[in-house]
Amino acid sequence: MVKQIPRLIGLQSYKTVWQLVSHYLKNDKLRQAFSIQPLLVGGNPFDTTSIYCLIHYLERAYGVQFAMGGTQAIVAALEKLMLRQGIEIRLNQTVERLLIEADTVKGVVLEGGQTIEADVVVSNADPAYLYQRMIEPKKQSLLTRLKLKKSQYSMGLFVLYFGTTRTYPSIAHHTIWMGERYQELLADIFNRKILSEDFSLYLHRPTATDTSFAPDGCDSFYVLCPVPNLQGGQEWAVEGPALRDRIVLALEKTILPELSSVITEDFFMTPKDFEHDYLSEHGAGFSISPIFTQSAWFRFHNRAESLKNLYLVGAGTHPGAGLPGVISSAKVVDALIPRLIPE
Ligand SMILES: Cc1cc2nc3c(=O)[nH]c(=O)nc-3n(C[C@H](O)[C@H](O)[C@H](O)COP(=O)(O)OP(=O)(O)OC[C@H]3O[C@@H](n4cnc5c(N)ncnc54)[C@H](O)[C@@H]3O)c2cc1C
Numbered sequence: 001m002v003k004q005i006p007r008l009i010g011l012q013s014y015k016t017v018w019q020l021v022s023h024y025l026k027n028d029k030l031r032q033a034f035s036i037q038p039l040l041v042g043g044n045p046f047d048t049t050s051i052y053c054l055i056h057y058l059e060r061a062y063g064v065q066f067a068m069g070g071t072q073a074i075v076a077a078l079e080k081l082m083l084r085q086g087i088e089i090r091l092n093q094t095v096e097r098l099l100i101e102a103d104t105v106k107g108v109v110l111e112g113g114q115t116i117e118a119d120v121v122v123s124n125a126d127p128a129y130l131y132q133r134m135i136e137p138k139k140q141s142l143l144t145r146l147k148l149k150k151s152q153y154s155m156g157l158f159v160l161y162f163g164t165t166r167t168y169p170s171i172a173h174h175t176i177w178m179g180e181r182y183q184e185l186l187a188d189i190f191n192r193k194i195l196s197e198d199f200s201l202y203l204h205r206p207t208a209t210d211t212s213f214a215p216d217g218c219d220s221f222y223v224l225c226p227v228p229n230l231q232g233g234q235e236w237a238v239e240g241p242a243l244r245d246r247i248v249l250a251l252e253k254t255i256l257p258e259l260s261s262v263i264t265e266d267f268f269m270t271p272k273d274f275e276h277d278y279l280s281e282h283g284a285g286f287s288i289s290p291i292f293t294q295s296a297w298f299r300f301h302n303r304a305e306s307l308k309n310l311y312l313v314g315a316g317t318h319p320g321a322g323l324p325g326v327i328s329s330a331k332v333v334d335a336l337i338p339r340l341i342p343e
Contacts, residue, residue: 042154
């Protein structure tokens with residue numbers, strides 16, 4: 001990272017995404033349109049380092065990719081590959097803690113007490129959860145504990161999945177639906193951690209590309225609404241249904257006419273579900289946020305900071321959230337792990 005400092009200075013990485021975009025664009029709406037992308041990896045454009053303007057570059061240079069069949073198709077393909085390699089997959093089992101002797105990880109203990117011994121453990125859990133809850137306090141390193149104390153977390157996500165009994169052919173695969181407020185709304189979500197009445201949305205319509213997502217004459221969607229993570233203390237059992245109704249109404253009034261009468265098979269996930277289903281610390285959508293001091297070398301390392309034989313992949317680790325990031329983290333770990341079996 002030290003070697004990269006001159007280039008980082010040249011690229012003005014000390015500026016935020018908003019500052020860099022504002023340097024080139026004057027129109028407020030354009031500034032919003034060109035700075036909102038850090039939300040896709042859990043960052044507030046007003047705090048996120050301008051390194052993340054690379055999202056624009058990647059989209060322009062390589063295009064936006066979609067796996068036919070959706071993310072599930074990628075999971076199924078990886079599963080097939082693993083089975084072909086003779087890898088055993090155990091589903092619906094939670095790792096409760098790591099098995100540690102002195103400073104070396106020797107395996108994992110599952111919920112229910114079963115122990116699995118291993119030469120190397122690669123964790124795909126949220127690192128904030130791993131370091132605080134899957135390692136007994138006396139084995140936690142002081143440095144990691146200090147780092148976690150100061151960590152800032154990404155926002156929470158409210159995701160409403162729904163079908164419609166009619167189609168909306170004019171809606172593109174990806175739509176960003178901007179609310180009236182921008183900086184103040186982001187401050188509500190990230191800093192004040194207030195769930196406000198208004199919102200900005202990302203609307204996904206996979207049926208625009210892959211008709212297998214819905215029966216003939218129907219459409220399939222999800223809408224993603226950035227919200228405060230659980231540090232905001234919202235009562236999601238109450239707020240969830242109310243937010244669902246506000247979003248349906250807002251979309252009906254604007255780009256999805258008749259929505260409330262044609263919506264079907266809808267369900268939603270709140271930060272509470274992210275905490276419960278994925279063991280994500282504070283129910284954050286993308287682990288720790290991508291501010292400068294939590295990016296690149298400063299993010300959780302792919303080789304554990306203080307324990308031997310433990311490697312980390314996933315959104316909270318270097319290089320960061322999003323599928324390209326997490327797949328890259330796996331490639332880094334592949335290069336780091338010593339070859340135990342000669343090739
Ligand atoms: C609605 C939505 C849309 C998105 N769209 C895109 C997109 O279009 N493009 C893109 O690039 N990214 C997208 N992302 C982001 C991307 O999905 C995530 O950044 C990525 O999935 C993170 O991968 P991960 O492996 O770190 O974590 P996860 O995908 O959350 O996988 C971690 C898994 O580990 C399990 N786990 C955790 N702890 C334990 C434990 N102790 N024992 C056993 N299992 C455990 C969890 O249950 C989970 O299944 C989207 C995210 C959301 C929520």
